[in-house]
Amino acid sequence: MTPMCRGGKDQLVIAEKIYAIFDQECQRTTRPRRMIADRLVQLAQSGQDFSIDDLWQDLRQQEPHLGRATVYRSVEMLVNASLLDRIDFADGTHRYRVCGGDEHHHHLTCTACHRVVDVDICIAPELFAQLSKLTNFSIEGHSLTLYGHCAVCRGSAS
Amino acid sequence: MTPMCRGGKDQLVIAEKIYAIFDQECQRTTRPRRMIADRLVQLAQSGQDFSIDDLWQDLRQQEPHLGRATVYRSVEMLVNASLLDRIDFADGTHRYRVCGGDEHHHHLTCTACHRVVDVDICIAPELFAQLSKLTNFSIEGHSLTLYGHCAVCRGSAS
DNA sequence: TTTTCTGCAAACGGTTTGCATCGCT
C-alpha cells in the first residue's frame, strides 16, 4: 500500500529463488552460476541496481576467466523468470535490479544519477479492460517508468 | 476523451510543423531535409509507423546518395521537438510515428505484428504529486506502453 | 565566399553466436 518499497530483501529467500530458477532452466550446477547467484544476493540486499558490465567486472575479480557471455545468458534467464527487473532510463540505457517476487510495481528513476525507487502506482485494471474491448486487443503486459530528478541531484543542479 | 485516436492527420498542419522545427534548429534549408519532411507527411497521413531504416530505404529510392546519418540527425531533432514519438516494443526494438501536437497519449502495441494504437489512458496527476512528495523526486516525465495482441494476430495464432 | 550540412566510412557499445574445450553428473 505504501508507494515505496526500497531497500533490503531477505537473503535466504532470494538465494533460494535464484537456485530454483537455475535448477529449472539448466541441468548442471556450475561454479559461474553459483558466483552469479551469490553476487545477486548481495545486490538484492543492498537494493543496488547494476549493468551487465558491472556484474561481469565484479565477478572477474575473483574469477578472471569468467566469460561475458555467461553473464548475459544467466541474466536473461533471471529476467525471463522475473527475478530481475530491467529498468529503462530516459537516455536509452538500462540496468537491472533484483525485484523477484515483489508484487507488481514500477520504477521512478533519476535522470541525472540513475537512482531508482520502486513505486506501486499503476493504471486501474478497469481501464485495461475497457481499452481491450475498445481496441479489440488482448492486453497482456505494460511497462511504466517515471523520469525525474532526485533530491540530491536537484540540489546540486540548480 | 475517446481512448483511441488512430488514423490520418492533416497534411498541411504536419508539414508546417516539420518545417517550423527545421527552421528553428537549422540555418539551411536542404534537399535531404525537404525529402524527409515530405515522406513524414505521407506517413503521418496513413498513420504508419516506421524504423529509421525504413525511412532511409524509402528515400534512397529517389536519392541513392542520401546518407543514413542525415536521417538519424533529422529524426533526432524531430523526436526532441516531440513531433515524432518513439515507440518501444516488448522485444526491445523501437519504431517511430508522427504524433506531433496531439495531446498527451500512450501506445498499445501488438507483440506479434508490431501494430500500434494510440490510447489516452494515463496515471492520475494526483498520484504523481503524491509520489513526488513521498519520494522527494521531481517527476518530469513518464513512459507507458501496453503490450498485447491485436485481433488479427490472436485470430491467426490460436 | 563563407559556413552549414551532407555523405561516407570507420568507430562504437552493447549483445549474440559458433565453436572448441571444460567440467558436471
Next chain:
DNA sequence: AGCGATGCAAACCGTTTGCAGAAAA
C-alpha cells in the same frame, strides 16, 4: 564417458562520429 555449459573471439546491429567535400546563403 557423455553431453551441457563455459570462455573466447568474431560477428552483429543499430547508432554515432570525424572529416573532406558539396551546396545553401
